[in-house]
Amino acid sequence: MTQTVGAAAGDCEGVFDANVSFIAVDWGSTTRRVYSLGRDGRLVDARQAPLGVAGLAPGQARAEVAALRARLGKRPMLLAGMIGSDRGIGGVGYIACPAGLDDITAGLVEIDPYGAIVPGLAECEGLHRDVMRGEEVIVLGAVVDGSVPPDAMACQPGTHNKWVTIERGCVTGIRTLMTGEIFGLVRDHGLIAPLMTTPPRDDGAFREGVEAGLDGRGAFAALFSARARALLDPRLAETTSSYVSGLLIGDDVRVGLAGHSGPVHVLGSGELAGLYRSAIDAAGYRSIEVDSTTAFLAGARAIALRLGWLQ
Amino acid sequence: MTQTVGAAAGDCEGVFDANVSFIAVDWGSTTRRVYSLGRDGRLVDARQAPLGVAGLAPGQARAEVAALRARLGKRPMLLAGMIGSDRGIGGVGYIACPAGLDDITAGLVEIDPYGAIVPGLAECEGLHRDVMRGEEVIVLGAVVDGSVPPDAMACQPGTHNKWVTIERGCVTGIRTLMTGEIFGLVRDHGLIAPLMTTPPRDDGAFREGVEAGLDGRGAFAALFSARARALLDPRLAETTSSYVSGLLIGDDVRVGLAGHSGPVHVLGSGELAGLYRSAIDAAGYRSIEVDSTTAFLAGARAIALRLGWLQ
Numbered sequence: 001m002t003q004t005v006g007a008a009a010g011d012c013e014g015v016f017d018a019n020v021s022f023i024a025v026d027w028g029s030t031t032r033r034v035y036s037l038g039r040d041g042r043l044v045d046a047r048q049a050p051l052g053v054a055g056l057a058p059g060q061a062r063a064e065v066a067a068l069r070a071r072l073g074k075r076p077m078l079l080a081g082m083i084g085s086d087r088g089i090g091g092v093g094y095i096a097c098p099a100g101l102d103d104i105t106a107g108l109v110e111i112d113p114y115g116a117i118v119p120g121l122a123e124c125e126g127l128h129r130d131v132m133r134g135e136e137v138i139v140l141g142a143v144v145d146g147s148v149p150p151d152a153m154a155c156q157p158g159t160h161n162k163w164v165t166i167e168r169g170c171v172t173g174i175r176t177l178m179t180g181e182i183f184g185l186v187r188d189h190g191l192i193a194p195l196m197t198t199p200p201r202d203d204g205a206f207r208e209g210v211e212a213g214l215d216g217r218g219a220f221a222a223l224f225s226a227r228a229r230a231l232l233d234p235r236l237a238e239t240t241s242s243y244v245s246g247l248l249i250g251d252d253v254r255v256g257l258a259g260h261s262g263p264v265h266v267l268g269s270g271e272l273a274g275l276y277r278s279a280i281d282a283a284g285y286r287s288i289e290v291d292s293t294t295a296f297l298a299g300a301r302a303i304a305l306r307l308g309w310l311q
Numbered sequence: 312m313t314q315t316v317g318a319a320a321g322d323c324e325g326v327f328d329a330n331v332s333f334i335a336v337d338w339g340s341t342t343r344r345v346y347s348l349g350r351d352g353r354l355v356d357a358r359q360a361p362l363g364v365a366g367l368a369p370g371q372a373r374a375e376v377a378a379l380r381a382r383l384g385k386r387p388m389l390l391a392g393m394i395g396s397d398r399g400i401g402g403v404g405y406i407a408c409p410a411g412l413d414d415i416t417a418g419l420v421e422i423d424p425y426g427a428i429v430p431g432l433a434e435c436e437g438l439h440r441d442v443m444r445g446e447e448v449i450v451l452g453a454v455v456d457g458s459v460p461p462d463a464m465a466c467q468p469g470t471h472n473k474w475v476t477i478e479r480g481c482v483t484g485i486r487t488l489m490t491g492e493i494f495g496l497v498r499d500h501g502l503i504a505p506l507m508t509t510p511p512r513d514d515g516a517f518r519e520g521v522e523a524g525l526d527g528r529g530a531f532a533a534l535f536s537a538r539a540r541a542l543l544d545p546r547l548a549e550t551t552s553s554y555v556s557g558l559l560i561g562d563d564v565r566v567g568l569a570g571h572s573g574p575v576h577v578l579g580s581g582e583l584a585g586l587y588r589s590a591i592d593a594a595g596y597r598s599i600e601v602d603s604t605t606a607f608l609a610g611a612r613a614i615a616l617r618l619g620w621l622q
Binding site: 094122124128129160175181182185186190191208212218219220221224225227228229232248251252255256 | 405433435437438439440441442471486487488489490492493496497499500501502519522523526528529530531532534535536538539540542543559562563565566567
């Protein structure tokens with residue numbers, strides 16, 4: 001296996017290999033990850049490039065897919081994530097929850113005889129509207145892989161953090177919180193931006209913020225309290241970033257896990273996932289880390305099996 | 312009475328009047344309002360200028376106060392609002408809740424033998440920290456004026472909306488929500504900014520948003536649902552501004568009025584106050600509009616009486 005990161009131009013060179021049986025692409029807003037899997041389902045090659053959908057010009061998505069095809073040959077190819085949105089190829093809708101791997105496979109949208117795009121999932125319950133694209137392959141892959149049980153709660157930290165309810169191996173509930181986006185907006189453009197000059201860390205101020213965020217006064221009141229905290233005690237001003245991060249993630253955990261009991265499977269690693277795990281633990285739950293790349297590949301393999309791409 | 316709006320350079324010309332007994336200034340982040348009151352407490356003159364504290368250069372606040380003095384003579388002058396903050400004159404702290412007019416008067420900070428700045432109020436309860444500057448004169452003025460009862464809930468719509476609990480004529484609770492600031496950040500810089508090109512209105516989409524915001528899934532989840540709503544039904548995209556405004560104000564009302572019963576006194580008028588009143592009514596409360604300028608003057612008069620500036 002070859003792991004290459006950030007080689008935009010040549011991110012698919014050398015992937016052509018007679019042992020490759022299909023290609024799975026996790027194509028998000030900021031990053032494209034291309035995986036080549038062998039006949040036995042094993043990973044042969046992984047490439048990552050900053051070719052996310054958010055950075056593509058109109059029409060560029062189709063050209064990028066064609067370029068992938070030209071480099072990788074007429075192998076079966078499964079595309080998941082924001083590539084299915086209107087900013088990508090477009091025309092790929094959402095299927096309704098509850099949805100499992102069979103539903104996703106039935107809802108695939110063919111782009112040519114060898115390739116298909118995974119549909120998104122939508123949850124509508126009363127006034128609630130929520131959607132996901134790409135995360136469903138990771139979540140359902142983790143279930144089929146055995147790393148997440150068929151009845152579970154999953155957390156997928158990101159700019160738009162997702163809480164996913166899984167029942168009998170299907171996604172039954174989606175709750176997306178714009179926590180990361182709001183943190184970035186407040187840090188970059190908000191009135192308290194001058195106080196937020198350092199990256200957040202899992203320190204005492206973060207945990208103090210988590211505790212305040214968990215107490216349920218609401219995220220916007222919590223945000224103002226970060227300002228009041230620094231005004232009333234200027235020595236605390238320098239820890240505002242960590243405190244605000246704690247407040248927002250604490251509120252996120254409170255909203256996302258309302259009514260839940262049992263462990264929480266955090267699909268992801270890195271700093272942000274660490275902050276979420278810290279807040280989940282502080283809320284009295286047990287957090288379990290699950291590798292999201294492994295889970296994505298398990299989900300892609302499960303779909304490929306259903307399509308007859310693997311024996 | 313003369314009402315002049317936006318005359319920055321000449322906002323105090325002509326105010327000098329032998330009948331004027333004292334000057335009350337409501338000096339906020341974006342606007343300075345200078346009121347001249349007669350010996351009987353009646354309003355003689357009102358001037359408004361875009362000389363808010365947020366736009367002043369370091370040190371400029373003292374020079375602006377001196378310029379006011381030079382124009383208005385050595386009359387007693389009461390300054391309230393952000394002019395007391397570090398971005399204004401500075402050095403004016405916060406007094407702790409519960410606080411009434413006697414406490415505020417006792418906490419005044421003299422700037423010269425004829426003038427004083429009103430302290431801010433701070434509420435600390437458990438992990439909660441909150442502050443106000445200027446709003447306390449309006450709230451307590453409305454109480455002394457009889458337009459708000461001595462036990463009441465007040466709402467002060469603005470960029471940072473405030474919910475103020477009043478008991479026995481004192482401010483006992485402050486809850487500030489950054490709702491307006493977040494609305495502006497999302498509209499100007501957020502991922503859904505392209506959908507938010509029209510000003511929010513009290514229309515069907517607003518009321519739909521209010522209903523969703525009141526249902527308690529949390530403000531950040533509500534924000535993402537605005538995106539999901541437009542993705543799942545593109546015909547709804549053009550009403551996103553109103554919907555988001557409704558979501559955020561609905562969530563604000565839910566958090567601010569949690570546990571409250573009885574009417575809500577909305578100190579303010581104009582479009583934003585109208586949106587808040589609509590959401591408060593939708594939540595099952597009765598909203599009562601109170602004129603905030605009248606209330607500010609009543610509060611300033613009450614402090615002036617305590618200082619012997621009025622008979």
